[in-house]
Amino acid sequence: MTGPEISAPVTLAEIIAVLDAAYPPALAESWDSVGLVCGDPGETVSSVLIGVDPTAGVVDEAIGAGAQLLIAHHPLLLRGVDTVGAHTPKGALVHKLIRAQCALFTAHTNADSADPGVSDALAGALGLTALRPIAPKPQAPVDKWAVLVPTASADAVRQAMFAAGAGQIETYDQCSWSVPGTGQFRPLDGANPALGQVGELETVAEERIELLAPRGLREQVLAALRAAHPYEVPAFDALEVAELASALGLGRVGELPAPMTLAEFTAHVGRALPATEWGVRAAGDPDRVIRTVAVCGGSGDSYLGAVTRLGVDAYVTADLRHHPADEHLRAGGPALVDVAHWASEQPWCAQARDILRAAFGDRITVAVAQTRTDPWTVAHH
Template identity: 65%
Template sequence: MTENTVTLADATAALDVAYPPRLAESWDSVGLVSGDPADTVAAVMYAVDATADVVDEALEWGADLLVVHHPLLLRGVDTVAANTPKGALIHRLVKGGCALFTAHTNADSANPGVSDALAALLGVSDTRPIEPIDSPRVDKWVVLVPATHTASVREALFVAGAGAIGNYRECSWTVSGQGQFRPVSGAEPALGEIDRLEQVAEDRIEVVAPSSLRPQILGALDRIHPYEEPAFDVFEEARLPTSTGLGRVGSLAEPTTLRSFAARVQRALPETVWGVRAAGDPDRIVSTVAVCGGAGDSFLGAVEGLGADVFVTSDLRHHPVDEHLRAGGPAVIDVAHWASEWPWCEQARGILDSRFAHTPGWKSRVSALRTDPWTVGSLES
């Protein structure tokens, strides 16, 4: 990126930092769908779905990039021919010079993510995930090396990818001590002689590295460590819960009734044919609220264990809710799937705007179209 331009690669890299692809479910499809990473981006539109109407709006507005939540190409496809519904949209976007990017379940689990945007809109604070994602697998490497080679071995570990902790790089800890060894027949020692005890001033280097980098770390030690048999230990660290994961549970500033809170939800979210409906005692006092943008009925059991008084989510079904309430579970509020995820659009917009709004000509926009598929509500006779 030059001082006065933003490339598609710059924009997608920023989105990947906010919504790491590693957080996506294994079945999901996220990231850049179409577009040339080298192209310049100055106009970005955000929407939940890449429908035909949304694509029309993006192209008419002059968008260079359309960022959506729901994947256009999720299930397996073997064609994007222009005579297929989804292929036609891809062709129109490509011809119109508008790239398409998807952040789906990675945005659901990110911090902040889809459920954070919903929680904030409803006045729910001090949130934590309903289903936390454990931290990535990390190893601690302990390497013993002659003091004369400490710097070169440590640098090789860094080059191989070790030593990164959050926003810090080249992190290590070193302490000095005395090592000893006795080479026996068949050894080719770099130091010492066969069958003679050797004592050496050594340093103990400790670094961390993702477990996925084990082959690279081992390769670096084989290449740079002066000993015929490098002395090292590898400890896999405990995986701790993180602030990432699906759903959120938090608190209201002031307790209220289920009836009043349901009305707050209705006022906060965009109007849809699906509307807002609640199940449970209308006069129940609620102060701890669980939310999950999108379909969240799989968490009905979990939210009870987290002390929630009410659970706000989408796509709830009769029997699971009935059984949940019979078992004494918290009240539930069911909203339209699209409406529960729509607040995320403004959150995603803020991510790129905070990075690139200073760029000349930069502009962004959340689509005004409601892509909820339901079009007719209750009918009068």
């Protein structure tokens, strides 16, 4: 008779691997700082807290809950510092976390551009469907290879290129296409032909093999092709494929289940997001009918032109300023709905929580921080 199965402990490194898969660091903007801020990847983690901001209150909440990992959206050390001494505000938090054996990890603009990411969580809170990015990132650059090879050697060349990393399309590998044909060539003086004789025209039954490969593997794929091909001088094409838009990128555009006026939609946004002193305010005709909506978690006024070109009815984001908003409306852009920065990104915490729960089940506990980190505390209307 066997006893109950004991779950293996989860290391910080395992959690980071899951987070990096969901929010790839390569998606982060060049100016950003993401990843592990403090903590030992080899240590075990049984409790995680997720929040938007690594403020003193959230750090205290994590430590009070016994968490060994705090995941934040906003970086603690975004701009360069020359000290994390405990006499500085940020250094004091780093020291407090280390003393409590609580790691700090950040997923910022990589979580903004991921699929799903921060704006997907905001769009989901508002009930939007048929989502696509406002500013899509291009798909990973690839080359298309077309290789002419004698039929008898076609599979060997194909397998060698597969081994070098070619032939994978999303969740499929060993992808290729081929067609038979007839090749011809005449070896000249100095040639050392695998087939035929110098000075004589040769015809050979060949296959044209086509497959895709990441552009970053170009040298490896070429080396594999040359090593496996029987000809002294293989014939091939290597073409750069156009970089098409992907599902990754900042912001999202979606559709409401049913149209509503701007006044009704503004109230809907207020009910959907956590309450703040900032509240929810809209700019535009209150009776304007809203069907398609663009959203961008965090500060999104840099996309005012983009959402105008997309022709949406309303744009939901944070930190909108007087003059850009006024000029946007004068130019005939969509209605604007301005929410608190923290409120626009807070739905992401539940998304990250669910990713970790799906990966680790009951091996760890994962909670969303209850501390409100919106800095505005007083409002008067």
